[in-house]
Amino acid sequence: MQICSAREIAAFVQDGDTIVIGGCGWGLATPEALLEAIEQRFLSTGHPKNLFIVNALSIGDGDKRGLNRFAHKGMLRGIVTSHFVSTPSLRKLVFQNKLEAYCLPAGVIQQLIREIGAGRPGLITHTGLGTFVDPRQTGGKCNEASKHELVELLHLHGREYLRYRPFKIDLALICGSVADTKGNLSLDHEAVTLDFLSLAMAAHNSGGHCFAQVRNIVQTRSLPARSVAVPGVLVDALVETPDQTIAYDTPYSPALSGDIKPSHPRVQNEPSEVARKVIARRAAEELTENASANIGFGIPSGIHFTEQRQHLAQQICMSCEHGHYNGQFLGDALYGAALGSESLLSSLDQFDFYNGGGLDIAFLGMNEVDRHGNVNLSTVNGKIVGPGSFIDISQNARKLVFCGLLTGMETQVDFRNDKLRVIRNGSHPKFVQQTDHITFNAINARKIGQEVLYVTERAVFQLGPNGLVLTEVAPGIKPKRDVLAHIGFACKVDVQHKMPEHIFNAL
Known part of the structure; x- marks a missing residue:
């Protein structure tokens, strides 16, 4: 197992790569150090460029972090995500037709990535029928620059379904609490579990690579087997980030990770209006x-x-x-x-x-x-x-x-x-x-x-x-x-x- 710096991981990313990214919201379980290193390399060298990124629940702080780090001219050619609420920099590029953008239901994106990892022919589901992601409407396309058909209509046994088409994944970037020296990764101290196993599996089984950012690295066999969320066989390199937070500007909290139960519930008040x-x-x-x-x-x-x-x-x-x-x-x-x-x-x-x-x-x-x-x-x-x-x-x-x-x-x-x-x-x-x-x-x-x-x-x-x-x-x-x-x-x-x-x- 390679233990690298974030800069070394960033140097591995190639022009045109398709990257699936773990994390959600305001930095929950987000490999922010890796995203920052990739951004800094692009700003310094102009590479990697023409990336295509995929993230189910969207990551951002409404300013510069998370997926906002990819909102530089030439850095991104396209994105699949479920919303742009916390990524105004990307949303602006979408409105200006400067990149391909596809909005799909968050669960559909996660389930599709699992199907890719399992080698199945995409995701077949009823979810999305009759909505804007139905190919009879927009097929999830967000602007005129979005030309690819990611969704098709199927008829099976007299019923309608949507098939979300699979694609090749070059890299997965994920985050964990701790990993051992063989790459076995635990999420025990995170506030969410999300879909990291399927991201790592999809990248590995597509012939790509998975890189994980963790708070600390421990010796092999020191992690309880049931604590391992992603086995080391799916992880190609680790980056140790001791100051990793549980969310943006929120340090690790055992109450948020579920390690302890709060002794007193928060005071909850009805809306004032x-x-x-x-x-x-x-x-x-x-x-x-x-x-x-x-x-x-x-x-x-x-x-x-x-x-x-x-x-x-x-x-x-x-x-x-x-x-x-x-x-x-x-x-x-x-x-x-x-x-x-x-x-x-x-x-x-x-x-x-x-x-x-x-x-x-x-x-x-x-x-x-x-x-x-x-x-x-x-x-x-x-x-x-x-x-x-x-x-x-x-x-x-x-x-x-x-x-x-x-x-x-x-x-x-x-x-x-x-x-x-x-x-x-x-x-x-x-x-x-x-x-x-x-x-x-x-x-x-x-x-x-x-x-x-x-x-x-x-x-x-x-x-x-x-x-x-x-x-x-x-x-x-x-x-x-x-x-x-x-x-x-x-x-x-x-x-x-x-x-x-x-x-x-x-x-």
Whole structure:
């Protein structure tokens, strides 16, 4: 086993290489020292150039780290990822048509890499059908520079599937907590497990190489066998980085890695804004005992802090796509990490669970909703940001609760004298005639029998046989004046009752 410096690894990278990169979010389990060394070599020499990078959950700090390190003219020819939220430097190049860019569901990317490692003919799945990654729409292409067909439609036994095509991998760059001198790598002290075994296997079995960055290297046979996540046969070289953090600017923490349980739970408070509080409480009404649930980020995250959530905390199984179960899921720079998890799977195993229908209910955000009930969460103002794990989750959960403000972020309401009153409507209504992108396909949802709700601060809609149906309004809200006048299409009204009164208590 070679033990190298990050600069030596960077010197090994060739022009035109296809590189799969481990890590996610704001530097969780990310081989940042290797990415930095590759960037510095390019800035000094102009090589390696024309790289093609693949990363499932995206890595970045909104500035210069993570995948942002590849956003130099000539360094990159293309990218496959699930979103560009934390990589504005790359997003700018995508908008300018200066590189090929493909956005695919995060779980699909991880599962495809596993199929590549196993030598199978790509990934065949229903996930993505009817959405923008379907080849009958954009095939996941983000701009005019993206010419390759990564996805094709198949018909098997009378059913439609998508086949995501395999590709050759030259390098895998991964991160670990510790490795022994034979390259056996452990992730025991990381906040996530992700998909590192499949990345290493895909590179190795493609005839490529796998390089791992670790916090420290120990003697062979000193690691417990069950702690080894990636066997040494798949690792070609190690880089020891003693100051490696568990996430950007976050040092190793045994509470984040699951080595200890926090002695006291973090103080959790409901959102301060009345509108967000109402949405979270109404959405949480859909929780039931023994449900397997996923709660997305943004407005849905407020559900974690509602009384209903606390009441059912011991009777439901909460999970996130990064692999955590029943932990205190964190946000912002630590999104993807959790405190006090009961268990931690690899994200790849978690996506398999979701893909097979393991979720009873999912609470997700919504950028736009159209008259059919389709949801767009992958573009903002017509520009791609990507779906992340949204498609993997929304297409496979048995029940969906989309959460959002009826007229956008500037919406303001208050509750007085037992009535909700609209103080200000936002300038960017979410309910439109036609969505820019289809990230959730309502027609497919009806075909497979998904129950779908759309919860706002003043009204609740359901997905009916022919589109949206207005089914609930808040006390004091007039359907025609306060709801229908602010959506971009005619909508069936079947208001049999108001939103539950108790969710408005102590607002």
